[in-house]
Amino acid sequence: xxxxxxxxxxxxxxxxxxxxxxxxxxxxxxxxxxxxxxxxxxxxxxxxxxxxxxxxxxxxxxxxxxxxxxxxxxxxxxxxxxxxxxxxxxxxxxxxxxxxxxxxxxxxxxxxxxxxxxxxxxxxxxxxxxxxxxxxxxxxxxxxxxxxxxxxxxxxxxxxxxxxxxxxxxxxxxxxxxxxxxxxxxxxxxxxxxxxxxxxxxxxxxxxxx
Amino acid sequence: xxxxxxxxxxxxxxxxxxxxxxxxxxxxxxxxxxxxxxxxxxxxxxxxxxxxxxxxxxxxxxxxxxxxxxxxxxxxxxxxxxxxxxxxxxxxxxxxxxxxxxxxxxxxxxxxxxxxxxxxxxxxxxxxxxxxxxxxxxxxxxxxxxxxxxxxxxxxxxxxxxxxxxxxxxxxxxxxxxxxxxxxxxxxxxxxxxxxxxxxxxxxxxxxxxxxxxxxxxxxxxxxxxxxxxxxxxxxxxxxxxxxxxxxxxxxxxxxxxxxxxxxxxxxxxxxxxxxxxxxxxxxxxxxxxxxxxxxxxxxxxxxxxxxxxxxxxxxxxxxxxxxxxxxxxxxxxxxxxxxxxxxxxxxxxxxxxxxxxxxxxxxxxxxxxxxxxxxxxxxxxxxxxxxxxxxxxxxxxxxxxxxxxxxxxxxxxxxxxxxxxxxxxxxxxxxxxxxxxxxxxxxxxxxxxxxxxxxxxxxxxxxxxxxxxxxxxxxxxxxxxxxxxxxxxxxxxxxxxxxxxxxxxxx
Numbered sequence: 079x080x081x082x083x084x085x086x087x088x089x090x091x092x093x094x095x096x097x098x099x100x101x102x103x104x105x106x107x108x109x110x111x112x113x114x115x116x117x118x119x120x121x122x123x124x125x126x127x128x129x130x131x132x133x134x135x136x137x138x139x140x141x142x143x144x145x146x147x148x149x150x151x152x153x154x155x156x157x158x159x160x161x162x163x164x165x166x167x168x169x170x171x172x173x174x175x176x177x178x179x180x181x182x183x184x185x186x187x188x189x190x191x192x193x194x195x196x197x198x199x200x201x202x203x204x205x206x207x208x209x210x211x212x213x214x215x216x217x218x219x220x221x222x223x224x225x226x227x228x229x230x231x232x233x234x235x236x237x238x239x240x241x242x243x244x245x246x247x248x249x250x251x252x253x254x255x256x257x258x259x260x261x262x263x264x265x266x267x268x269x270x271x272x273x274x275x276x277x278x279x280x281x282x283x284x285x286x287x288x
Numbered sequence: 289x290x291x292x293x294x295x296x297x298x299x300x301x302x303x304x305x306x307x308x309x310x311x312x313x314x315x316x317x318x319x320x321x322x323x324x325x326x327x328x329x330x331x332x333x334x335x336x337x338x339x340x341x342x343x344x345x346x347x348x349x350x351x352x353x354x355x356x357x358x359x360x361x362x363x364x365x366x367x368x369x370x371x372x373x374x375x376x377x378x379x380x381x382x383x384x385x386x387x388x389x390x391x392x393x394x395x396x397x398x399x400x401x402x403x404x405x406x407x408x409x410x411x412x413x414x415x416x417x418x419x420x421x422x423x424x425x426x427x428x429x430x431x432x433x434x435x436x437x438x439x440x441x442x443x444x445x446x447x448x449x450x451x452x453x454x455x456x457x458x459x460x461x462x463x464x465x466x467x468x469x470x471x472x473x474x475x476x477x478x479x480x481x482x483x484x485x486x487x488x489x490x491x492x493x494x495x496x497x498x499x500x501x502x503x504x505x506x507x508x509x510x511x512x513x514x515x516x517x518x519x520x521x522x523x524x525x526x527x528x529x530x531x532x533x534x535x536x537x538x539x540x541x542x543x544x545x546x547x548x549x550x551x552x553x554x555x556x557x558x559x560x561x562x563x564x565x566x567x568x569x570x571x572x573x574x575x576x577x578x579x580x581x582x583x584x585x586x587x588x589x590x591x592x593x594x595x596x597x598x599x600x601x602x603x604x605x606x607x608x609x610x611x612x613x614x615x616x617x618x619x620x621x622x623x624x625x626x627x628x629x630x631x632x633x634x635x636x637x638x639x640x641x642x643x644x645x646x647x648x649x650x651x652x653x654x655x656x657x658x659x660x661x662x663x664x665x666x667x668x669x670x671x672x673x674x675x676x677x678x679x680x681x682x683x684x685x686x687x688x689x690x691x692x693x694x695x696x697x698x699x700x701x702x703x704x705x706x707x708x709x710x711x712x713x714x715x716x717x718x719x720x721x722x723x724x725x726x727x728x729x730x731x732x733x734x735x736x737x738x739x740x741x742x743x744x745x746x747x748x749x750x751x752x753x754x755x756x757x758x759x760x761x762x763x764x765x766x767x768x769x770x771x772x773x774x775x776x777x778x779x780x781x782x783x784x785x786x787x788x789x790x791x792x793x794x795x796x
Contacts, residue, residue, distance in 0.1 A: 084510055100514040107521045107522065117363075118366050119335070
């Protein structure tokens with residue numbers, strides 16, 4: 079270790095005041111470097127604005143045929159392409175799916191009254207073109223649930239939430255039933271809107287559309 | 289609060305110990321190079337970590353993610369440019385620090401090990417520069433790295449093994465990018481931090497060497513904190529401001545994506561390898577029976593010997609005196625090597641790079657002219673593909689194609705150095721030609737400026753330039769002036785009429 083001989087001498091008053099200035103200037107300059115470096119570095123982590131995806135995704139005729147195979151007690155998995163921006167790969171079509179069940183407003187209103195009235199009322203129609211489509215994400219914590227044909231139930235593999243074919247929460251830790259997504263016939267084209275809802279809340283809180 | 293913290297961690301005591309240190313002969317800006325190098329290292333690590341959030345090493349993503357950083361990431365181009373210029377600063381500072389220790393004889397007993405660790409730090413820094421050069425995976429990255437890898441592959445005995453080890457296989461592939469990435473972001477930084485730790489620990493043990501004199505300093509010792517620390521911070525701050533300015537006004541460029549089949553693009557090295565680059569060029573023009581031996585010496589044996597010499601220096605030079613006047617051999621040799629390095633770099637920059645860069649951006653037509661100064665560099669002018677440039681290529685239609693080719697050659701050899709290969713000029717120094725209304729205006733004015741030169745202040749696109757444009761009528765023929773005027777009037781979006789040699793003669 080150094081002997082630090084110089085530090086034994088407090089120095090003249092001028093030296094002391096000079097040192098005080100140097101200490102403050104060192105801290106100030108160091109702070110300026112730190113802040114002017116920290117700003118661009120932190121800013122670079124902000125997700126870029128043009129990374130958002132299309133709000134509506136179209137179904138091909140084959141996919142519409144698949145949708146139409148759904149019956150009142152047998153849901154079908156409908157796949158479609160979501161047009162999204164995948165970082166430096168740019169715009170890509172990534173395959174996505176939803177579950178579709180044939181249903182009427184009366185049936186749904188009976189099975190899932192909370193979607194039609196009260197604080198959890200959906201801002202869009204739950205039944206469209208005679209179908210209800212469900213987001214494939216379990217409302218508990220976002221895993222993809224599976225359909226078990228033998229029991230006619232949806233079962234989530236992660237924590238065991240169970241839902242009826244109409245999306246009624248029947249068992250497990252989830253706080254709400256399956257999330258219906260908007261479906262529409264827009265200028266002759268069937269379209270689905272992909273909406274991400276917050277997990278593990280009783281209410282539908284939108285995180286992201288598209 | 290501080291007492292509480294200190295009782296449990298000792299951090300306050302440790303900081304006090306760290307800051308309390310005598311500086312022989314008083315604090316000095318001469319002692320600030322080491323800490324400035326350390327600052328550059330911290331800057332590189334900080335910016336490098338943040339670049340890792342976006343960069344993805346593979347042939348499918350390296351260039352794409354770099355482009356994404358430049359174009360899409362908020363402040364991404366700035367952060368990348370900080371890293372790019374910070375690398376240059378770090379290498380320059382390491383070199384200056386090493387040179388200063390060399391000149392002052394501070395490597396002598398008892399600081400031999402500190403010196404050797406320093407030499408390894410120098411090598412690690414250069415390896416970081418070299419491996420980082422490949423990562424953007426643009427044409428220059430691929431070709432410059434190809435050259436570096438092939439040079440290593442020519443090493444005696446071990447060459448082929450080293451080549452395969454560096455490439456991770458038979459060619460430069462996606463695995464090579466991964467390998468260079470691993471070396472660049474983990475292996476070398478880890479080595480760097482460990483070696484810096486050792487360097488500083490030994491430094492604290494020995495204390496600073498002080499000025500290059502043999503008797504104890506007459507002046508009383510100064511303090512590390514705040515006196516020396518203040519000077520360290522001032523220098524680091526100045527360097528930071530310089531790096532920020534360079535990153536703002538000269539952000540890092542990205543060429544077209546790497547294409548192993550591109551046989552037209554001429555790579556250019558980083559400035560710190562410019563001397564080696566020039567040496568390769570010079571050696572290549574020697575008589576053919578000498579070329580192989582000379583190349584081996586220039587690219588492998590010479591640099592290796594230089595490193596070995598640096599490492600053994602404290603044991604070879606056992607003269608205990610640190611006085612400059614008593615060390616003629618070491619200082620003479622250092623001066624010789626420095627003069628050679630600077631001279632070679634100058635040669636490389638002026639005689640090889642300038643002409644060849646014009647080639648890249650203008651096309652094979654210019655290569656015929658530019659390579660006449662660099663006879664050894666094989667430039668394959670296959671398929672007139674326009675030089676695979678990242679620039680606009682031929683935008684105009686007004687000029688005849690033959691004249692455009694000849695004009696491109698004249699431009700590349702004489703004009704591109706200042707006005708830029710794509711006619712973009714240089715902000716504040718040389719006016720742009722692309723989109724310049726004078727260039728596309730009255731042909732007589734343009735001919736007059738080219739043949740007779742121009743001085744005084746001119747305003748182009750709202751910016752004022754006050755440079756000296758030389759007169760070309762003694763250097764270029766009427767036909768050449770006509771060609772180049774036609775060329776600049778029909779390139780980079782300019783679409784003005786062609787001129788003939790007769791027009792030039794009329795104006796002159």
